[in-house]
Amino acid sequence: ELAIRGYVESFFNKPDSNVLLGITRAGNVIGGGDWASDRIVPDCMNAWSKGKKVDIRSPQATRPWQHVLEPLSGYLTLAANLTNDSFNHGKAYNFGPTSNQNYPVSELIDEMSKYWKQVKWSDVSKKEAHPHEAELLKLNCDKALFDLDWRPTLEFKETVKMTVEWYKKYYQNKEKSLYNFSIAQINEYIQLAKSRDIAWTKND
Template identity: 40%
Template sequence: MTAFGGAFKGRRVLLTGHTGFKGSWLALWLQELGAEVVGLALPPDTQPGHWNLLKLGMEEHQVDIRDYAAVQKVVAQVEPAIVFHLAAQALVRRSYVDPLTTWATNVQGTAHVLEACRHTASVRAIVAVTTDKCYENQEWLWGYRENDRLGGHDPYSASKAGAELVAASYRKSYFGSENSTLLATARAGNVIGGGDWSEDRLIPDLVRASARGESVEIRSPQATRPWQHVLESLSGYLLLGQRLLERQPGFAEAWNFGPDESGNQPVSAVLSRLTQSWGELRWHVTGAPQPHEASLLQLDSTKARTLLQWLPVWGLDEGLRQTANWYRAYGEKGEAISRQQLADYVLAAKAKNIGWAV
């Protein structure tokens, strides 16, 4: 692939969290772009797992980012030109059960990665991925912008706000001089796509329930989120990484990557649309008490659209169709059609004349 101006071809790239859902898709894309990708993560925590299905054959290190000495050793050994930091404890409900691990992984772990990069001269760019939930949610009807207040009710959301503060501190304290490492953070919406088997997520829960012939338990059918296919957010991360590698310091900031307005939908609407690709679904609303989760969350991606010229490629309906097709192919043949879907996504971007793809 020649996308992103060939910025990653032949580059040594360190990807933390490569065994996770988003990380495994990004590892695939970077490899397709000709990058020399090295992974740093714990083993996959789901069975099956997208990472194992891809069989990329790349170098990887099984390291917990809470272990600074181990992280520093890998970064020094790999000598990457750019680091994509995705390793995290990424589940809201798990954060209620185990807040200390969540805080240690998402805040201290981020500090460990950045500190190791600070002491490795080869690192010229870092893209640290957080979440749309890093904002202090006021249940506004409009989307959050990058300069809105950070916060978070649950340990996961608050820890990701903490990771943003860690990144901002490193940017100002260590990465602010001329010719120093450029550090940006990226905040994306609720991602969907094939290969996700995480607990307490809508589509993985749907896949498991459908396989058992059961009704899907829904906690908050009217909760509204910015839904987008995983490749949408990854295209934003890669475009941001390209700009940093091109030594454009104006892009070393925080960035939102969310869907257009049609992608902001309640859970019930997503379920209804899924029936068009998936067939008959059965779901019910649980009556059990649930820990707090925001009911309304939207992102304003004007900054990315204007300054990065980043645009979504697949709308919500197409993203849902592609997701259903992935799980259908896996269920019927036990195969991951991720490479084909990535190629289809890039072709769709080219057809829309989107800058990074042409």
């Protein structure tokens, strides 16, 4: 954030600059297509698909879980605002769930288990040394609501369901493309946003 602010102040605040920048931060993103190592959902999906147990380092750590489509809707909302008005230029915004939608890792796993058979995991938080992890992470997204009229669409349970369904589809059809299924999930997300009167779904 400081590096981007430096660029904004040094190069893009001049009267002749035609560049507008937004600074964003997202909550703990989950969703289909994430294969990064040492991330809770990919680790669980990979282990469970092989009938293996997954080791959980911090089951009580609380995180602002959100589906990947949520911050993307925020980024696009900010970009659209920047094309129309320089008011948001150089400002930083958090995109994440509401404060009552933060859940511990253990509850995330419990919710995932509703859509996946043979869930096995063990708490290794006290068995071995691990890098320090904050027990509680939260994001204040009030600024995004106030300036951009942005708010999340999905509830925690919906987020988890969409995420696990994507991986389940993948492991059931490894030889097939998930392009159409991914597009279907995007359309499902858009329809839910419309039904919940989310601002970015409206035509000005």
